[in-house]
Amino acid sequence: MLQYDLVVVGGGPAGMAAALKAKECGVSKIVILERAETLGGILEQCIHTGFGLHYFGEELSGPEYAARFIELVKQTDIDVKVNTMVLSVSDDKVVTAVNTADGLLKIQAKAVVLAMGCRERPRGALQIAGTRASGIMTAGTAQKYVNIDGYMPGKKVVILGSGDIGLIMARRMTLEGAEVKVVCELMPFSGGLTRNIVQCLDDFGIPLRLSTTVIETHGKERLEGVTIAQVDDHLQPIPGTEEYIECDTLMLSVGLIPENELTKQAGIGLDRITNGAVVNEMRETDHKGIFACGNVLQVHDLVDYVTLESQIAGEGAARYILGQDSDEKVYINTKPENGVRYIVPQKVNIKSKEDVKLYFRVGAIYKNKKLTVEADGNVISSKKKVKLAPGEMENVVIPADVLASLNENSTITVRVED
Amino acid sequence: MKKVMNCIACPLGCLITVEYDGSEVLSVTGNTCKRGDAYARTEITNPVRSIHSTVKVNGGEHPVVPCKTSGPIPKGAIFDVMKEINKVTVDAPVSIGQVFIKDVCGTGVDIVATNNDCGK
Known part of the structure; x- marks a missing residue:
């Protein structure tokens, strides 16, 4: 059986960003397993521009956005196996895959990042x-x-x-x-x-x-x-x-459906609304050491946000592999209310030393409303919004000092109000 | 005169109100950045768009390779530019930024590759 520190399932923008971040954080043996002939995922066919405005501050086409990450991956010692189909991810992080060069592959991983993306309805x-x-x-x-x-x-x-x-x-x-x-x-x-x-x-x-x-x-x-x-x-x-x-x-x-067959097979808990895994602020699923990011976790509208989310997952995986996440953890739930359909992450560690960003979508079009974040009856933030639409993902920041003031029975809610 | 438009400079899609007299822009409001201001002004005076398409590639990994206009072109020139793009066939290998057509249709804008193709 092959041994890797980190196995990344999927070589699109999510998988590449997670792998690169984990590498940057000091993980040594990483492999990306990709079903298609090349890295890049769906970006390869998205030849229109509009990608990268947030992340690179310039407007790129899909292939150009992907190429920047493909180039970065090439500059590292991250292994890439294309034309490789992952068949299963087990509880103890054995990843089974198949391709025409290696035949049947079994890889023992210390951590796994699920980045399979989504498919169309x-x-x-x-x-x-x-x-x-x-x-x-x-x-x-x-x-x-x-x-x-x-x-x-x-x-x-x-x-x-x-x-x-x-x-x-x-x-x-x-x-x-x-x-x-x-x-x-x-x-x-x-x-x-x-x-x-x-x-x-x-x-x-x-x-x-x-x-x-x-x-x-x-x-x-x-x-x-x-x-x-x-x-x-x-x-x-x-x-x-x-x-x-x-x-x-x-x-x-x-509509798009996160491609979570492997996730389900592994017995990882899913969110009924996002159809993606339930995760904490590091994008770790309810299986320790198995992370999820990108469109397999929640369908994004901007690849820039996929990259940012996947870097969080990559960092989370690195901390797990390198044994840097041994600090005490107390998880509380985030809860969507009035008008908010879902929130990712669904769980937040209140001992987190960093601010945590919550991403969510509303269920209908709203004009001139407020987005209010509350914990235990106390308003954390309330921001005026000229327009809210289901097609546009929103986010709010929960500062680390606010998290530190909460206790294990707290809940963070986000809602739309007048 | 007054015109309300959705900005297309980025995915935010700000609702911009432009007041103008003929081709002279008097005020731009509702934008959240400089790009929005610039978009609104050109939209009144000379609307422009970027175009993305593909050209045929000989001996490539795929039959076509994607390309774009290196900058915006007048809206009215879109279909003329498409005709020129569709005449082009290139040989692999192709690399990002490679110029396929220089100064397409006299717009001063080039047609450039937006993906690499190392060839078969």
Whole structure:
């Protein structure tokens, strides 16, 4: 069996940042296991810019952002195994993986960072009536066809879901000569960033239909059209509002699911809302020495935040491996309230010597509200917010001295209020 | 005249109000940074965008390699620039920053590679 101090599962932005941080903190033997042919993860196909504004202070494309980390990894002695599929992570941190060069691999790790990312919700999860004609795919699959494989998946496109990937693909297909007829969004608001609605739809006159969904697909071999309909407050199609739209391609951008099969298999506790692991402020799961970060923990909208989160996990893993985390720990829960859907981390060590940042999302669009953080009835902070939206992750800082004033029965709550 | 717009300079998407008279900008409010101010002014006088696409690559790891405009181009030139990008075929290896087209469509902006391709 191979022996490593740290095994990082996934070589996207999360895995690379965690591995690099652990290296910087003094961990000697590290390996990154990556399923794809190259490091970089989903960034490789995200050729639009907008990455790195926070972290590098400049606007990069996905491949450029990834390349900076790939270069840093190359400069270290971190081992990288690509084309390698991890099959399981056991309780005692034995990682089983397979590839064509090594065959079946068993690696005993002192610590593991889970950084598998997320995948798109597929058509099957939507229960749209109709045949299985070709031309129906997720927006991310279409993005790979166009940006990596270099071919166009269709000419007349309808997009369901106004998440960022859907919006980006609306522009990409338009630039390459396709006609994007409409973007339909089930909810009364878009889940994508405002800038993407402006520069991907408005710039090209592509209509965005809110509270509208696709209820049926038509065509036997190839998609010939879709029926769209408006939905009511309960998201149910309203009879009489059906409309037929001719198209050969339907792209779905209807949500991302953290890829937590390995996490579940290992018996690690998950958060029902994030679909990611329950973690403490170092992103350590309920299994000591197993950490999670990036989109496998919570779906992010900015890769910059993935990098920051993963550096925390990398540092946490390093402290665990190097035996630097023996100080007393007292964990309390963070609790989302009124309007806040979830908080990561779910647990915070009140003995932490550093400030702790809580990341969270709201469940609806709010205007001119306050974000209030409270512990045991005492307001820690209350910040005015002009706009809060589910598509944009928020964060608040809990200073270390505030944490030190709490006790084991305390709870930190975050809520939206007037 | 007054125009309300969402800033696209960064993912924050500030709601900016611009007061202007013809092509003269009188005031910019609602932005939280200098980039927002600059965006609002050019949006009124000469709206510009950056373009990202791919070009064909011979002997590459993948059939195409991504590229971008090295700076913003006038909004009206987007489809002309796309036509030029689609004419290009390059040979591997390709490295980030490599210029594929110099001064595309007379915009003063280059088309440059945004990924490395070491070749097969």
